[in-house]
Amino acid sequence: QVQLVESGGGSVQAGGSLRLSCGRSGIIYSSSCLGWFRQRPGKEREGVAAIATRTGSTYYTASVKGRFTISQDNAKNTLYLQMNSLKPEDTAMYFCAAKTTPFGDWSAHLTYKYWGLGTQVTVSS
Numbered sequence: 001q002v003q004l005v006e007s008g009g010g011s012v013q014a015g016g017s018l019r020l021s022c023g024r025s026g027i028i029y030s031s032s033c034l035g036w037f038r039q040r041p042g043k044e045r046e047g048v049a050a051i052a053t054r055t056g057s058t059y060y061t062a063s064v065k066g067r068f069t070i071s072q073d074n075a076k077n078t079l080y081l082q083m084n085s086l087k088p089e090d091t092a093m094y095f096c097a098a099k100t101t102p103f104g105d106w107s108a109h110l111t112y113k114y115w116g117l118g119t120q121v122t123v124s125s
Contacts, residue, residue: 002014002026002095004022004098005025006022014086014088017084019082020121022079022096024098032102033051033052033106035112038121039092046109050106050107051070052103053104058070062078066082069082086123088123090121093119094119096116097114100113
C-alpha cells in the first residue's frame with residue numbers, strides 16, 4: 001500500500017522560508033512524475049512544482065519560479081519543496097502527489113493517483 005506523508009508546514013512571515021518534505025512508503029510502479037500542489041479555501045487545487053522521475057526535469061508554475069525548488073532523494077524515498085521569499089498569497093494547504101500515467105500535463109491534478117493528506121503553510125504580511 002502506497003502512502004505519502006507531508007511535513008514541514010507552518011507559519012512564517014513574508015520573506016521567510018520553509019522546506020516541505022514528502023515521505024513515501026510502498027512501491028509506486030511506473031511512477032512518471034512527483035508533484036506538489038496547493039489549495040486555498042474555495043479555490044481549485046493548483047500545481048506548484050513537479051519532477052519527472054525518469055529524467056529529473058523540473059517544472060514550476062509561474063508564480064513560484066525562482067523562489068521554490070523541488071527535489072527528491074531517492075535513497076530516502078523523500079520529495080522536497082524548498083520555499084523561499086514566501087508571500088502571503090502562498091498561504092495554502094500543500095499536498096504531494098504521484099502520477100503513474102504517461103507524463104503529459106504535470107499540473108493536471110486529476111491525473112495523479114496517489115496523494116498525501118497535506119500540510120498547511122501560512123504566510124503573514
